[in-house]
Amino acid sequence: MSSPRHRLAPARGRTGADTPVKAACEVLGRRRQGPYWVLSFAAREIAERARPGQFVEIAVDAPHSLLRRPFSIAGVSRQGVAAGTVDVVFDAHGPGTAWLSTVATHDVLDIVGPLGTPFPLPQRKVNCLLIGGGYGSAPLFYLGEKLVAQGLRVDMIVGAATEDRILGTIEAKRLSATVTFTTDDGSYGTRGRVTDVLADTVAATGAGVVYACGPNPMLRAVSEGCVELGVPVQVAVEELMGCGIGACFTCVMPLRGRDGEVTMRRTCIEGPVFNGARIAWDETRVRLGPTVEDEPDEPPARPTDAELWGER
Amino acid sequence: MSSPRHRLAPARGRTGADTPVKAACEVLGRRRQGPYWVLSFAAREIAERARPGQFVEIAVDAPHSLLRRPFSIAGVSRQGVAAGTVDVVFDAHGPGTAWLSTVATHDVLDIVGPLGTPFPLPQRKVNCLLIGGGYGSAPLFYLGEKLVAQGLRVDMIVGAATEDRILGTIEAKRLSATVTFTTDDGSYGTRGRVTDVLADTVAATGAGVVYACGPNPMLRAVSEGCVELGVPVQVAVEELMGCGIGACFTCVMPLRGRDGEVTMRRTCIEGPVFNGARIAWDETRVRLGPTVEDEPDEPPARPTDAELWGER
Amino acid sequence: MSSDVRRLDPAEVAGHGADRAEVDLSTDLAGLALPDPILTASGCFASGREMDRFYDVDRIAAVVVKSITREPRRGLPTPRMAETPSGMLNAIGLQNPGVDAWVAHDLPWLAERGVRVVASIAGKSVADYRAVAEALRAADPEAATIRAFEVNLSCPNVEDRGLVFACDPSVAAEVIRGVRSVAHVPMLAKLTSDVTDIVAVARAVVEAGADGLTLINTVLGMVIDPETGRPALSNTYGGLSGPAIRPIAVRNVHQVHTAMPEVPILGCGGVREATDVIQFLRAGASAVSVGTSTFVDPFIGPTLVEELRTWCAQRGIATVRELIGTCTPWEA
Amino acid sequence: MSSDVRRLDPAEVAGHGADRAEVDLSTDLAGLALPDPILTASGCFASGREMDRFYDVDRIAAVVVKSITREPRRGLPTPRMAETPSGMLNAIGLQNPGVDAWVAHDLPWLAERGVRVVASIAGKSVADYRAVAEALRAADPEAATIRAFEVNLSCPNVEDRGLVFACDPSVAAEVIRGVRSVAHVPMLAKLTSDVTDIVAVARAVVEAGADGLTLINTVLGMVIDPETGRPALSNTYGGLSGPAIRPIAVRNVHQVHTAMPEVPILGCGGVREATDVIQFLRAGASAVSVGTSTFVDPFIGPTLVEELRTWCAQRGIATVRELIGTCTPWEA
Ligand SMILES: Cc1cc2nc3c(=O)[nH]c(=O)nc-3n(C[C@H](O)[C@H](O)[C@H](O)COP(=O)(O)OP(=O)(O)OC[C@H]3O[C@@H](n4cnc5c(N)ncnc54)[C@H](O)[C@@H]3O)c2cc1C
Ligand SMILES: Cc1cc2nc3c(=O)[nH]c(=O)nc-3n(C[C@H](O)[C@H](O)[C@H](O)COP(=O)(O)OP(=O)(O)OC[C@H]3O[C@@H](n4cnc5c(N)ncnc54)[C@H](O)[C@@H]3O)c2cc1C
Ligand SMILES: Cc1cc2nc3c(=O)[nH]c(=O)nc-3n(C[C@H](O)[C@H](O)[C@H](O)COP(=O)(O)O)c2cc1C
Ligand SMILES: Cc1cc2nc3c(=O)[nH]c(=O)nc-3n(C[C@H](O)[C@H](O)[C@H](O)COP(=O)(O)O)c2cc1C
Ligand code: FES
Ligand code: FES
Numbered sequence A, B: 001m002s003s004p005r006h007r008l009a010p011a012r013g014r015t016g017a018d019t020p021v022k023a024a025c026e027v028l029g030r031r032r033q034g035p036y037w038v039l040s041f042a043a044r045e046i047a048e049r050a051r052p053g054q055f056v057e058i059a060v061d062a063p064h065s066l067l068r069r070p071f072s073i074a075g076v077s078r079q080g081v082a083a084g085t086v087d088v089v090f091d092a093h094g095p096g097t098a099w100l101s102t103v104a105t106h107d108v109l110d111i112v113g114p115l116g117t118p119f120p121l122p123q124r125k126v127n128c129l130l131i132g133g134g135y136g137s138a139p140l141f142y143l144g145e146k147l148v149a150q151g152l153r154v155d156m157i158v159g160a161a162t163e164d165r166i167l168g169t170i171e172a173k174r175l176s177a178t179v180t181f182t183t184d185d186g187s188y189g190t191r192g193r194v195t196d197v198l199a200d201t202v203a204a205t206g207a208g209v210v211y212a213c214g215p216n217p218m219l220r221a222v223s224e225g226c227v228e229l230g231v232p233v234q235v236a237v238e239e240l241m242g243c244g245i246g247a248c249f250t251c252v253m254p255l256r257g258r259d260g261e262v263t264m265r266r267t268c269i270e271g272p273v274f275n276g277a278r279i280a281w282d283e284t285r286v287r288l289g290p291t292v293e294d295e296p297d298e299p300p301a302r303p304t305d306a307e308l309w310g311e312r
Numbered sequence C, D: 001m002s003s004d005v006r007r008l009d010p011a012e013v014a015g016h017g018a019d020r021a022e023v024d025l026s027t028d029l030a031g032l033a034l035p036d037p038i039l040t041a042s043g044c045f046a047s048g049r050e051m052d053r054f055y056d057v058d059r060i061a062a063v064v065v066k067s068i069t070r071e072p073r074r075g076l077p078t079p080r081m082a083e084t085p086s087g088m089l090n091a092i093g094l095q096n097p098g099v100d101a102w103v104a105h106d107l108p109w110l111a112e113r114g115v116r117v118v119a120s121i122a123g124k125s126v127a128d129y130r131a132v133a134e135a136l137r138a139a140d141p142e143a144a145t146i147r148a149f150e151v152n153l154s155c156p157n158v159e160d161r162g163l164v165f166a167c168d169p170s171v172a173a174e175v176i177r178g179v180r181s182v183a184h185v186p187m188l189a190k191l192t193s194d195v196t197d198i199v200a201v202a203r204a205v206v207e208a209g210a211d212g213l214t215l216i217n218t219v220l221g222m223v224i225d226p227e228t229g230r231p232a233l234s235n236t237y238g239g240l241s242g243p244a245i246r247p248i249a250v251r252n253v254h255q256v257h258t259a260m261p262e263v264p265i266l267g268c269g270g271v272r273e274a275t276d277v278i279q280f281l282r283a284g285a286s287a288v289s290v291g292t293s294t295f296v297d298p299f300i301g302p303t304l305v306e307e308l309r310t311w312c313a314q315r316g317i318a319t320v321r322e323l324i325g326t327c328t329p330w331e332a
Helices: A044-049 A095-100 A134-149 A169-175 A194-205 A216-229 A305-309 B044-049 B095-100 B134-149 B169-175 B194-205 B216-229 B305-309 C099-112 C126-139 C169-180 C198-207 C243-259 C274-283 C292-296 C300-314 D099-112 D126-139 D169-180 D198-207 D243-259 D274-283 D300-314
Strands: A021-033 A036-042 A055-058 A069-072 A075-077 A085-090 A108-115 A127-133 A154-160 A179-183 A207-213 A233-236 A252-256 A262-266 A273-275 B021-033 B036-042 B055-058 B069-072 B075-077 B085-090 B108-115 B127-133 B154-160 B179-183 B207-213 B233-236 B252-256 B262-266 B273-275 C027-029 C032-034 C038-040 C081-084 C087-090 C117-121 C146-152 C187-191 C212-215 C219-221 C238-241 C265-268 C287-290 D027-029 D032-034 D038-040 D081-084 D087-090 D117-121 D146-152 D187-191 D212-215 D219-221 D238-241 D265-268 D287-290
Touching: A021 A044, A021 A085, A044 A075, A044 A085, A044 A108, A055 A085, A069 A085, A069 A095, A069 A134, A075 A134, A085 A134, A127 A134, A127 A194, A127 A216, A134 A154, A134 A169, A134 A207, A154 A169, A154 A194, A169 A179, A179 A194, A194 A207, A194 A216, A207 A216, A216 A233, B021 B044, B021 B085, B044 B075, B044 B085, B044 B108, B055 B085, B069 B085, B069 B095, B069 B134, B075 B134, B085 B134, B127 B134, B127 B194, B127 B216, B134 B154, B134 B169, B134 B207, B154 B169, B154 B194, B169 B179, B179 B194, B194 B207, B194 B216, B207 B216, B216 B233, C038 C300, C081 C238, C081 D243, C087 C243, C087 C292, C087 D243, C099 C126, C117 C126, C126 C146, C126 C169, C146 C169, C169 C187, C169 C198, C187 C198, C198 C212, C198 C243, C212 C243, C219 D243, C238 C243, C243 C265, C243 C274, C243 D081, C243 D087, C243 D219, C243 D243, C265 C274, C274 C287, C274 C300, C287 C300, C292 C300, D038 D300, D081 D238, D087 D243, D099 D126, D117 D126, D126 D146, D126 D169, D146 D169, D169 D187, D169 D198, D187 D198, D198 D212, D198 D243, D212 D243, D238 D243, D243 D265, D243 D274, D265 D274, D274 D287, D274 D300, D287 D300
Parallel strands: A127 A154, A127 A207, A154 A179, A207 A233, B127 B154, B127 B207, B154 B179, B207 B233, C038 C287, C117 C146, C146 C187, C187 C212, C212 C265, C265 C287, D038 D287, D117 D146, D146 D187, D187 D212, D212 D265, D265 D287
Antiparallel strands: A021 A036, A021 A108, A036 A085, A055 A069, A055 A108, A075 A085, A233 A273, A252 A262, B021 B036, B021 B108, B036 B085, B055 B069, B055 B108, B075 B085, B233 B273, B252 B262, C027 C032, C081 C087, C087 C238, C219 C238, D027 D032, D081 D087, D087 D238, D219 D238
């Protein structure tokens, strides 16, 4: 790809590995993946700093739109010909994402990132169950690669409303020891929600930790399921974001501290990855989607949150 | 050009020859002409109805922009391979015109037109002097073709600030018996304003009518010059337009009626072509630009407004 | 496609759903029966004739004509407008031919074309307003064409800048009483949002005899040319309109409807798409009027009617009237 | 490039004109000397620390921090925001840790970083406001960090919806007198445009002891989800901000400056580009504060400073102060 990348101004911001930058990013490609779009862009500083679970904020040029749009980082390349590339996977449903689905290779996007908290990686050996819903699976593949590279066993549950909305069947199979697919209508895999198979899968895979990303009602159900099962759970939530950088306080989730007190935490800077057991779901507007039907028999001993990554 | 024109919806509106339509128009090309842009688009209904002096209103997609932008029709093709093509010439100076300078061939523009009053054509044989300033020359070439086709002699004065802002040197020479170029800085043709050469040119060409298009201060000077010379003058003025279709009353010019009373007339529907002698320039914000320096000696007998086209 | 080119085209949407034809779009606005809830906004549709070049304007549910004053008004000098982010600023100064000329020239044309007219009345004094209403009643005593009055209490562009009737509940009420005493048709009071308490003004004019309310007129604003330091408008200040003010307009409608659910409201401000109409209806409006969007799309009225029909059909909504006032606040 | 990607980049413009370095951007805001006229807007820069991830926030002329209340505030439930045409609507409910926690955690960091702070004070009663001011004075008696107070009289999101201090001149004045009695730094009163007569409110608070005014806070608005009929915000109404309201803000500044030319004004509302800053200065503001645009561009503050420098240099303007109040209305 003959790229005018050298003409782009350097990203603005600090050089620290944990700080976000604002960069003019050349679009390297945009392609369909099932019902979703995969967008790749050149963003060396973001690629170097990104960790799974973090997101970027992309300025969109949709009519009369003002605010950036947040997207989870679905993957980065740090080496080789594609070094400095960042991918996001998105669903074109509103004006901003519709506009994004029309950008052309070599267009330049204004992007801020990486933002938010990454998924914490286990500090000890444990089997990891990754649960993705819709485009929420994208960042989990990125996480899964890290976990596998760390020598951990990864299993997945990938859910969607219908077969054609399942993201990354092949990636899921390649990455994980086992994959369970669920669809609401049974058009692919097990009929039902991801939580319908949660307990069985945890039991079957000996999962010691669950990571989930997808619609908030799914995350609520997964979190509550994991609490019942006694499995630590980290979820990457979505909330309306005015800024994505911690400045506006629009994106809050109620989190219960160890003292039981609930405080409103900004999803964009204290999240989007939260301990799912700590979210005071009752105080959110997130209505329980699917419910866990089966009670697990005799859960195996598993590491606690504290053992895994210190308290979060 | 392999065109998806057949996919475009038909223009909306009435079928009468004197009514405007709203059409989705495919861009056929966009090219530089000196400092200006020439934009060609497919608009069969507009091409068929357009007459010189009329304009179109183009919806622009500049950030946060709402209103259409008006542009004089610089030419149309009614026959041959380019049938149904309309050209406009524009200067990219603000966000709307900057955006327009980025449209690509096959893009679809939303255009309303033709709008406004055309230049009235003389009903008797008379020499015509056409005076254009900047991009204002564009519609005059279109007018000039009509006049020449009617067997009339056409002469031109083409003015601009500097040589590189003169539009259509070749077109001007091809069309007219004589062309006088003026530039403010003398970089091309006569140094000065178009009005500096007005009296001489009128005398030399025996012009019986003046048509002018360009910045309003130039039109004021030309109008006042023509009044002094006793030559009928038709000018196509510019005023801020909210709608271009007569609905908002933002675009008014003060016109003096035969009774001496001044009324505010909408440029978009009762203009943009007005009898320059009727405009109450004193009551406008248009400050006199150039002034006519030389008094003409003994102007030849010329047809009056009434004789040319009935009172306007 | 351009920013204000709409995606949905009536020709396209006409194919969808079998029940489109069955959707009942009719509504009632303060006793005025309307085939659909899409009206024009005063000052944004001129006399009606200009728009008739594009399509038969009797297709419009009702045309709210440009405000009419007792005497002819020349209006303000240019510049009269400026574009703003997602909006525009205008100061026209109520240019109009005066009620006598309007009755002589515009009314007959509208009558002949069978247009349902809402006559917008403006003035500098209570006597002015009443005189216009009287002249209109005299010209159309049977209300064959003029089906309602809209009393423009809120134009910020009149010469006497201190006097914006709609800013003072008692002054506004006085005007309404004046017009009421001679009005032979339902009367809407058009208010401005530029007040501390819109509900207080609304209450005052309703008590004075307004049959309904038009909410809202433009919001007072200003643009300065950074280079010259001159106001963009010759009048210094002007009225802000268009999508930029839509959230302000919806809020006003909701506030007034919540306080006085029985008062019919004509919603106005930034309507551009069918979903905007739905917002106004749910907030409590019985119909909407479309202003600035007409400048961008002369076909906006008929287009919105078709979009609205499709929107309702797709959701199994049998009549738009069932949407009015159906905004449900979140439980605390 | 995207709609809100700005064309001018400081790195690019830095090359222009030899006199850029000589342009004097410094200004004075009610006795507070500032190196340039670009401040942050309350509630749009959090505590300062979040933005310091991008650049040294002590580069900002002054940081107006998120409004501080006596007690900690949890704020409102989500949804707290909605996008609108060229703007946004928000209802945060003044989430903040309370003055004690702010003094304990935020102030020391700001002090250490040498940030010039304007402390925004909010409350539910005069006593509340005064208590916050007292606590702030106690924490920084020498005004080493807290250089001014901004009294937020206009937040429409407090629980007690009837009580918007800035809507009533006498109530607003009472708050200002309360804070004045304990304030040790210049005090700005932040007003809302949602009143019938902004000049009356401005006059009342100035007479009560405000050293300057911040104009304006957000404009009350509403968005309804057309599908569900729910307000887009859990609070039903929210504050409209961003470029959409800029013409309203400029008008307020011009009105108040025209009536009281000697009163310093901090302009606020929809600032996005250098030319917007010029509009506010010409309308009569001594400086501006930037809110919503920060959400779109974290670097907006430093960028505006560079753009402003270039704008002035290109026009031979030696000091931005010479622009203040230089709007010349058209001759009639
Ligand atoms: C941390 C985070 C990560 C995300 N990752 C992805 C991703 O990887 N792929 C993807 O397709 N989408 C993702 N989303 C959702 C995505 O941001 C929205 O789909 C997008 O903003 C919608 O913009 P729109 O203009 O198309 O739609 P509209 O609905 O018109 O947007 C209007 C406003 O609502 C906001 N909004 C709408 N939907 C959402 C949502 N679900 N979450 C947050 N804000 C929303 C928009 O940002 C905008 O401000 C993520 C959201 C968050 C918060
Ligand atoms: C009848 C008519 C015919 C015209 N024909 C041509 C033409 O053939 N070629 C050409 O280059 N220009 C023409 N213009 C001017 C052209 O419309 C403006 O240059 C254009 O609208 C500027 O838009 P912008 O967004 O680039 O600039 P901005 O200055 O940012 O525009 C802001 C607003 O001001 C209006 N505006 C700005 N300049 C003018 C102007 N000179 N006249 C009217 N409105 C203006 C815009 O329409 C817009 O509403 C014509 C104007 C009129 C009224
Ligand atoms: C150019 C223009 C002229 C207007 N003239 C009038 C008028 O004469 N009488 C009136 O009551 N309202 C007038 N208005 C206000 C509109 O009727 C309407 O209330 C306002 O523009 C908000 O609606 P919109 O956002 O759909 O334009 C005018 C508005 C514009 C933009
Ligand atoms: C998310 C958000 C939170 C805000 N919080 C406060 C606040 O706590 N105190 C205050 O005085 N103003 C607050 N404001 C108002 C801003 O300070 C500013 O007055 C307003 O947004 C207009 O400026 P803008 O258009 O530049 O955003 C807030 C605005 C927004 C958008
Ligand atoms: S989105 Fe602004 S604080 Fe999180
Ligand atoms: S531009 Fe609207 S009436 Fe002429």
